[in-house]
Structures are given as structure tokens and as C-alpha cells.
Amino acid sequence: MNAEQLENMGKMYESMGLSRELLDYSKKIADSLKPRFDAIDEIAEYNQMKVIAAMQKNRVSAEHLYGTTGYGYNDAGRETLEAVYADIFHTEDALVRPQITCGTHALNVALAANLRPGDELMSPVGKPYDTMDEIIGIRPSKGSLAEYGITYAQADLKPDGSFDYDAIKAAINERTKLVTIQRSKGYAQRPTLSVERIGELIAFIKSVKPDVICMVDNCYGEFVQTIEPSDVGADLIVGSLIKNPGGGLAPCGGYIAGKKEYVEQAAYRLTSPGLGKEVGATLGVNQSFFQGLFMAPVVTAGALKGAIFAANLYERLGFKVIPNGSEPRFDIIQAIELGSAEGLIAFCKGIQAAAPVDSYVTPEPWDMPGYDSEVIMAAGAFVQGSSIELSADGPLREPYSVFFQGGLTWYHAKLGIMMSLQKMIDAGVVTLR
Ligand SMILES: *Cc1c(COP(=O)(O)O)cnc(C)c1O
Secondary structure: OOHHHHHHHHHHHHHOOOOHHHHHHHHHHHHHOHHHHHHHHHHHHHHHHHHHHHHHHOOOOHHHHOOOOOOOOOOHHHHHHHHHHHHHHOOOEEEEEOOOOOHHHHHHHHHHHHOOOOOEEEEOOOOOOOOHHHHHOOOOOOOOOHHHOOEEEEOOOOOOOOOOHHHHHHHOOOOEEEEEEEOOOOOOOOOOOOHHHHHHHHHHHHHHOOOOEEEEEOOOOOOOOOOOHHHHOOOEEEEEOOOHHHOOOOOOOEEEEEOHHHHHHHHHHHOOOOOHHHOOOOOOOHHHHHHHHHHHHHHHHHHHHHHHHHHHHHHOOOOEEEOOOOOOOOOOOEEEEOOOHHHHHHHHHHHHHOOOOOOOOOOOOEOOOOOOOOEEEEEOOOOOOOOOOOEEEEEOOOOOEEEEEOOOOHHHHHHHHHHHHHHHHHOOOOOOO
16 A cells, blocks of 8 residues: 555544554554464465365265255255365354254254263363253253263363373273363363374374374364364364354354264254255355355454454553464464453443444443453354354453453454454553553
């Protein structure tokens, strides 16, 4: 851009309340990240080729973009989409459905479908994501696996984040049927696992018990690397379409991909014994599922750049950021310890103020069911609850950490993060040094 255009862009930012000082500081940070962003773009290019190749191989055509109604028999679009997912993930089969309501549901279907009374489920990476507590029955819950006589065992990671192989071996017994491995740290205080590390873990588990089913909760990890857990031995991978693989366009849905027999079990559980994959109308979602998947590598790259930008922006101001500004990334989540309620509230206000939808709304802390302190959330999304779109939340308690993720474009993520810092400056909780 020429000097005049750059000046006009600066004015647009200023009209949103961003100071020159903050814009200059942000530019310095963003410029310093260019080599890293180039590497992210290369991964996006690689994954974009994977997606296009899979679509071409399966001869995606205009008719596949239309859906079915009623029973949804012979839905060519749905069947082709599932074949495309299977090709991208290098799995035998995949179930990709709008009837899978969210990531938690996808995980529940995969687990409940492949476990039987008397079997044991095992996590070798510590306690799984919060919503899994009630699926498993860690917190007593109606319809949990525990109610069906399926037990649960766990091996925690070592304090340094490494696998506790002795504990894992000790936790595997003749009843261990399925091992669940969570790729992303989610909102826990442990490192996110690289696909390579997941591969090492699966190899070890299979050496102890070759016939155990290894399932990976792939939420927030898709397309962050060039390989997926299914490339390193996972028998099943599971995720949500309102995160990475939906590319921001899928309005709902989830996927389960892996070995044919396990995916088939999941289909019979999702619909009904006897029906399996044969039913499930797609109504009007096929186009957004295909197009979202097509966009997903680039969208994920944008979210990743936003997370890295934020880590560096805040780290240099003295905040603790997890992951830190320079370590490699294996998911799109960023945590920042803001240290005060005012800081956390101001941060979320900034994210909200940058949104394309509901930007005029002011987020307020509230008593959310299931939490022991107030929670504040910011989201101005096209798809409700979508966390591949820029969103932030955090509980109002020490150390006042905000967790944020997403951004359908890098430029939007950047704006949101700059706004978050500006709101904190305006609230007097931080100054630029
Ligand atoms: C988001 C998430 C889930 C649950 O997904 P929902 O769509 O919120 O139900 C499970 N595991 C991990 C690691 C996640 O990030």
C-alpha cells in the first residue's frame, strides 16, 4: 500500500478507538513474527492441497451440495463428504453429520458405541476435558458410561508434561478396551500434544495391548500440523465442526473418523441398530460442510497467527502467556494470565467490540451453571457458540486467566487482540512501555 492508503488504514483503526502508540507497538510485534507466519502459511498450503485433492478424487459435484429431507436415504452429498473426510484423515471411513450436535456429543457417541458393559476406558494423559466428566461418570450423571457398567482408569502426565509410561502400563488390564487421548490441552494446565508425541504414545500402548482401540479427541487440533493423529496410529479421531474443520461455515455438526468397524459402531449408536449410516437427512448443510472444509486450512492458520500474535503482544508487557510467545503450537488456544478482574473484563470487552456481529454488546460476568465463580464471555459470531470464530472467556478468580481462540481471518483476530489491549489500557490496568 502507498503512504496514503496506510494512513487511511491507521485512521480506520483510530476510529475504532485504537491509539497510534498501540498501533505502532502492534506493528512491531506483527513484523517480528513474519518468518513464523510464513511457516504457518506453508502448512496451510499443504493442507489446502490435501483438501482439494480429496475433493477432486471423490468427484465432488454440484449435486452433492444439495441435501435430502425425511429419512435421508441415498444422500450422495453426505456420502461423498464422508469419503472426502476419510481421505484427508487417511482413515477407512468417517461419519460427518449435522445430527452430531457438538464435540461432546461426538465423543460420547464414539465411546458409547465402542464400549460394552464390563469394559474399561482409560486416559493416559490425565483428566480429560470437563464435559467428559459426565460422559464417563467421574461426576455421577444420567446415562453415563458408569451407569452401563463401564469403568474408567487414568494415568496422569508427569509434572514436566511427559508420559508416565509405568503408570500407563499399570493402568492397562484385560478389561481395557479403549484409550482416549486428548490432543489439545483444552482449558487445562498441561502442554498440548503434538501429533508426533501422540504417535509415540499410541505405539507404546499398542506394544502393551495390541487390540486396544486408540481414540483421539482432535478438537482444536485439525490442520494445525500437516499430519493428523490418524496418520500415526489412532484408530478413531473425533471432533466438532464448529471448530477447525468446519472452517467457520458449518452451522453445526461433528465428525468421527477411523477404522471402518469402529465408525460403523458409532453410526449404529448415532442413529439406530439396523440403520447406521444409511439415514440422516442433511437438509441444507452439505454446501456449508464442503465449503467450510475447503476453507478450514486457511481459517485455522489465521486463528493460529492470532494466538501467536497475542502471546507476543502480552508477553512483552510482562504477562504470563500459555503457550509462550516462541514455543511451537499444536492447537489454536491461547491463555493469558491477566492478574485482575478489571483486566479480564476489559480484555473481553475488547474482543466483543471487534466482532462483526453484536459488536455493540457489552459482556458482563455472570453465574454460569456448573462453575464455582462468575464467568465472562465474549463472542460476536455468525454461528452461535462457534469457537473457530474469535471468542474469549475466563472465570473471575485468580489468576484471572483469559482463554481465547479463533478468528476466521488473521486480520480480524489481530483487530480483536489489539482492541483487548486498548480496553485494558483505557481501564488503567496496563501501560505500554
Ligand atoms: C471443545 C472441546 C470439546 C467439546 O466440544 P463441544 O463442542 O464444546 O461439546 C472436547 N474436547 C476438547 C479438547 C475441546 O476443545
